[in-house]
Amino acid sequence: MDAFVLIGSFMLLMVLGVPIAFSLGLAALVGALYIDIPLDAVMIQIASGVNKFSLLAIPFFVLAGAIMAEGGMARRLVAFAGVLIGFVRGGLSLVNILASTFFGAISGSSVADTASVGSVLIPEMERKGYPRDFATAVTVSGSVQAILIPPSHNAVLYSLAAGGTVSIAALFMAGVLPGLLMGLTLAVLCLYKAKKHGYPKGEVIPLKQALKICGEAMWGLMTMVIILGGILSGVFTANESASIAVVWAFFVTMFIYRDYKWSDLPKLMHRTVKTVTIVMILIGFAAAFGYIMTLMMIPLRVTSFLTALSDNKYVILALINVLLIVLGTLMDMSPLILILTPILLPVVKMMGVDPVHFGMIMMVNLGIGLITPPVGTVLFVGSAIAKLKIGVVSKALMPFFVALFVVLLMVTYLPWLSLWLPRTLGL
Template identity: 55%
Template sequence: MEIYILIGSFVLLLILRFPIALTLIVSSLLTGLYMDVHLASLIQKIVGGLNSFSLLAIPFFILAGEIMNEGGISRRLINFANVIIGKIRGGLAMVNVLASTFFGGISGSALADTSSIGSVMIPMMKKQGYDADYSVAVTVSSSAQGVMIPPSHNMIIFSSAAGGVSVGALFMGGLLPGLLLGFVLMIITYVLAVKRKYPKGEAIDKKEIPKILFDGLLGLFTIVIIMGGILTGMFTVTESAAIGTLYAFIITFFVYRDIKITRMGIILKNTFKVLSMVLFLVGASAAFGHMLALLKVPLLVSELLIGISPSPAVTILMIIIILLLLGMIMDMAPLILIATPILLPVAMEVGMDPVHFGVLLILCLAIGLITPPVGTVLFVGSAIGRLPIEKTSKGLIPFYAAMIVAVLIVAYVPSVSLYLPSVFFK
């Protein structure tokens, strides 16, 4: 009965469109009252869920992404990518994917990626003769790299939900899968561009190339500072995030100088808005996870999935299907916090490393961001491209197929996720 109350009230409140954080807290409180659990213990769990040093990195990563997003970095990265790969057939679409790879390593957000890169690239692609649905599909699918390529605050959320898995190992674990995702998207982008005879990219004046490369590298050096500090052991993740944010501030306001310092107030407001939602979710999910643990839900789910099929390969496939389906109806951050304590024990039972599982989970949920009916990134891309969701979703079908290929490779070839962590975090 307690499980029915917990899960039933959670689903009911979601259907009634309650905010997800409130849904987690209310369902936990209702179950706690029925079980006669001292409510003070739930409050302690909420506070305890926020009492994590690694979570301090999240506001810095969000702030750095907001600063670079406002400061014109997207335009510079597009120009940078254009120099590298823009001359081939469908070059502008390929530039879109590569720019998203670069931008994802700075913002760590698929939504910010689509908003920034898409607002420039989608109108540009349409103007040069690319179909609108193709332009939007390339933009939103490639933005999924933003949550994979380090630094990603979603990896930190997973680390917290998983009980302290190394954030540095998760960052490095997500790098190759993120690049793999970009690679398979580039393949399908090129194949479709050749099939539909989209134009080649325009030549760039050679005199402009040095400045374009210099401006692009200045922005990308943010990633070098953050990851270099972590991998060399000079800084913790939180310290690297703070130093990277300071560098982003200096580059944006004193080198690029596309915006005035007075915009900092708006940037901070946007940062606090995102941060408050993330931390509210983390605290609320700690209480919900406590109730799941008391009711032994992870153990029950583990026994159920393993009982259905004793084959680890089939169990992993079932985990993938569950994550893809959940990603269609719920946003990424709450799903990380809810699904991790339930599915991580199942994954470990069939031999998956926590870092491997974390990377797979993030990748599956990244696909959910561009999948109807609740794909927030899909909505933003459709709005920028001025297309109905149905038409955008139809244009995404070949890109969904490419992303599923990437998911299966990551799932069944563990070294893709675990090689770099094994090198840098022995």
């Protein structure tokens, strides 16, 4: 009954239109009153939930991504991708995916990826003869890579939700191969569709112009080297790499590219603070919600229920995948990570699944949810940029969903994809 009160009040508040973060906080209060826990304990959990040093990485990565997205870096990365693969048939669709790979490795945000790459490439692809719905589908599906490729904000949230027991650096490295696999799978699909529908072939860029494009893009690509190189070499931590990324992004944008106006910086900072504030409120209330769940022994009950269904870890992982896919279509990614990780992680650990591997399974599942109606944030952004209805884009996404589900199965049942690189690097 206590679990019904907690979960039921949370669902009721969401149905009434209360924002997810506040639904979590109010449901935690209702649950605390029901099991007669002092409300002071809930307040303490909210405060301690955001009072974690590792969380400093989130605002810095968000700010770095915002500076790069608005400072001309996305446009230069698109041009650089065009130099590499834009000359083949269907080349612009491949450029779109590769640009998402580059930008995702810098911003760590699928929404920022879609907004930045999509605003450049969706109109360009349409102008070159690609259907607008196909261009939008390529953009939003390609941006899911940013969930996996470091530096992923959601990897930081997963580490936090796991109680800080999972290394952020290990999660960053675990996402490299699955992220690249996702990009490769989508690229193969685009090549097939380009051949089938006769999409245009790009032009070879002259050497002099190509060298100029590459030179400009290198400044942005250096951000990846700074973030990953610094962490792997031990020169600085994930938090320190995020702050250095901000300084580098600011330097490149304002003093190298010089496309961004100084007068626009206060507005950018204001938007970043609003985004970070929302995330921190969510983290604090989710911590209180998780605390009440623990007192009600909900994770233990879920573990007992799932293990009673089967003692085969592959069956359990399949059931969890179905659960995550369904919930990912109904809720945003961040709250689901914070809510479900404390519940599901004990289950998979009992089955012998590595927590880092399970983190990648969650990322792929919930990343697919970001482009799936009715609550697909990235899908909404892509549709808004393309000025298309959600249903039109969703229909164009169908073959891309198939490709993403293939990647999900591979990440789920081939753990070495996630674990080889962090173990090789001793993380």
